[in-house]
Amino acid sequence: MLPQKQRENTSCTFLGPNLPDVWVLSENTSPHTLTTGSSQSVDDGHSATILEGTSIATEIKLKVAEEISRMKSEIGKFPKLVVVLVGDRRDSHRFIDIKLEACEKVGIETVVSELPENCTQKELLDVVSSFNDDKDVHGIVVQLPLPQDPSNEEFQSTGDVCFEEAVKVASAITPVPGGIGPVTIAMLLSNTLDSAKRAFGMF
Numbered sequence: 001m002l003p004q005k006q007r008e009n010t011s012c013t014f015l016g017p018n019l020p021d022v023w024v025l026s027e028n029t030s031p032h033t034l035t036t037g038s039s040q041s042v043d044d045g046h047s048a049t050i051l052e053g054t055s056i057a058t059e060i061k062l063k064v065a066e067e068i069s070r071m072k073s074e075i076g077k078f079p080k081l082v083v084v085l086v087g088d089r090r091d092s093h094r095f096i097d098i099k100l101e102a103c104e105k106v107g108i109e110t111v112v113s114e115l116p117e118n119c120t121q122k123e124l125l126d127v128v129s130s131f132n133d134d135k136d137v138h139g140i141v142v143q144l145p146l147p148q149d150p151s152n153e154e155f156q157s158t159g160d161v162c163f164e165e166a167v168k169v170a171s172a173i174t175p176v177p178g179g180i181g182p183v184t185i186a187m188l189l190s191n192t193l194d195s196a197k198r199a200f201g202m203f
């Protein structure tokens with residue numbers, strides 16, 4: 001794997017819709033009309049689409065916000081997500097804050113359930129189970145790592161593939177860091193919305 005710094009030498013450009021970081025409702029944003037992505041040609045003629053995750057995430061979040069707004073005005077209900085945190089890791093608090101802020105921006109209600117570092121697996125499973133039985137809860141996230149889990153934070157935040165090698169053969173690729181994080185958040189919102197739609201019988 002090449003060191004992170006060598007990425008700065010790649011000559012690809014990232015194209016995106018350059019949307020503002022506010023959730024203005026738009027009538028024609030659809031996940032089926034994602035405009036994000038550019039092409040990077042390699043010497044042998046192979047061309048990979050560079051996915052610009054931050055812009056894709058923005059488009060998904062706009063669409064989710066718009067649908068939730070409509071849900072609220074039509075049936076007076078909205079999605080609810082529970083985040084379970086075991087222990088007190090600083091990085092977990094940070095990742096949870098990003099999720100909570102994203103939920104707030106699109107109109108998803110959140111509850112954070114904090115368990116002590118030394119809680120048992122059964123206690124955790126019981127908590128998850130009780131939220132699972134709550135019909136007003138549409139999504140549950142258990143923030144990892146759990147205590148004693150070996151952490152693989154470094155892998156996740158610096159990428160798990162050699163970009164310069166993979167771009168030669170992949171049909172689509174995104175640099176990391178550069179959008180995986182925001183897209184996972186956007187999909188969390190989107191999946192919570194889908195779950196709420198099923199719960200409310202909106203298809």
Ligand SMILES: Nc1nc(=O)c2c([nH]1)NC[C@@H]1CN(c3ccc(C(=O)N[C@@H](CCC(=O)O)C(=O)O)cc3)C=[N+]21
Nearest residue numbers: 054095096098101143144145153156157180181182185
């Ligand atoms: N157990 C675990 N849980 C995680 O949630 C987790 C993880 N490990 N490992 C690392 C990644 C990275 N990650 C990000 C999520 C969103 C943004 C994101 O939305 N960033 C915004 C800025 C958001 C802000 O800073 O407020 C942006 O880049 O535009 C970034 C990074 C979660 N991670």
